[in-house]
Amino acid sequence: MKLSPLQALVLIVVLVGIVYGTYSATMDQLPDLTGTVVGNTTNVANSTNQTIGTIYIHDETNSTSNMSVIITKNTKIYKESKDSKQVECKMNQLVRGSKVEVYTLGDPTNTIPPQVTAEKIVIKKSNK
Structure with a gap:
């Protein structure tokens, strides 16, 4: 399966969003x-x-x-x-x-x- 440049860009943006969301959700669990x-x-x-x-x-x-x-x-x-x-x-x-x-x-x-x-x-x- 070959991805077009636009599909690859969309995939990267989605993955970055998932990583950022996971980081934000777990950051609040650490004590200050x-x-x-x-x-x-x-x-x-x-x-x-x-x-x-x-x-x-x-x-x-x-x-x-x-x-x-x-x-x-x-x-x-x-x-x-x-x-x-x-x-x-x-x-x-x-x-x-x-x-x-x-x-x-x-x-x-x-x-x-x-x-x-x-x-x-x-x-x-x-x-x-």
Whole structure:
């Protein structure tokens, strides 16, 4: 089967589209930050403030500083069970020394420490 130049071009465009679509679909599944919780704070939530607390993590991909992760009422927090399933949990499960993966909304601020709002946090199971 011989393809005309136009058919070959269409085939290449379709294949590039498939590759790009697959890349875009799987890119959202990777965490934005991976690190260890080094501290946390909690706030009293009120009607004007959506923030319920903050955790500070040592970002393993950026060894120059810690990151302040803002947790809002909309942030989903999960803990990985022994069989690697994610079970929803509360903020009090985020304790110092926990290994976490953070999926963020937007980019970090240019402050010290950098701040970012979490969409989803996964507490990794301990390797004990």
